[in-house]
Amino acid sequence: MKLGVAYNIFDGEEMLPFSINNLRPMVDFICIVYQNKSNFGNENPKLFRKIKELYNSGLVDSIYHYEPKFEYDENNKISIENGLNNELEKRNIGLNICREWGCDTFMTIDCDELYDPIQFNWAKEDFEKGGYDTSFSLMRTYYKFPTIELYPPEKYYVPLFYKIHKDTQFSFSFVKPYPVEIDPTRRVKAGYSRIYSREEIEMHHYAYVRKKLLSKVMNSSSQMSDELKEKVCNHFNEWKSVEQNALFIGNTEHTLREVENKFNIQI
Secondary structure, rough: OEEEEEEEEOOOOOOOOHHHHHHHHOOOEEEEEEEEEEEHHHHHHHHHHHHHHHHOOOOEEEEOOOOOOOEEEEOOOOOOOHHHHHHHHHHHHHHHHHHHHOEEEEEEOOOOEEEOOOHHHHHHHHHHHHHOOOOEEEEEEEOOOOEEEEOOOOOOOEEEEOOOOOOOOOOOOOOOOOOOOOOOHOOOOOEEEEEEOOOEEEEEEEEOOOOOOOOHHOOOOOOOOOOOHHOOOOOOOOOOOHHHHHHEOOOOEEOOOOOOOOOOOOO
């Protein structure tokens, strides 16, 4: 089993070194598919410098610059599907890079995803021995600090390991019923699936652990009004305690609790 990891990134690069250092000892190949310009035309001039540092250090094996495409609706505004289509294309690029480098199994992930090494190595062996095509895990999500966690945890899945077959590709054609609810840009043909329990393995998702939340909110593929974007950012900036709860993109509120800094993340 040769396991490759394909990162998909535009911003949030402050979390990228923590994720890569977490996974590097447990995988065989790492590539980054990045874009300096978001799906909405905003730029991140600091991203390439961080990626180049990781590449030069030997932690990353391959990097690929993606230039996003822009699709407009009849009102000459960027269409709702534009961001999703770009994300799908980037994930297919990452898949093909892993394929070209001889990987037979791979992961498609973002810059803020980490795993417990004991759980990860056990699941990797279980996946290989079981002869599965795809696998999925639940996750724990963190807000503002690596010591603040959504509780109870979300019941939303992420793909873990995907076997690379000749016809493996990401596509929106794999619609419900799908084995679990996941990001639509991360779906491949499910085949023989392994759905892991939370006790077996879970992804630690530092989705809202950022120095600033503005870029994440402004460049999200979720369609929100400017008023709502400002509301989400203000809540993040003014947040002081778990009693205030978390406010996510999409105007969803979540209760919180304090936990240990499991991976010693310093932002």
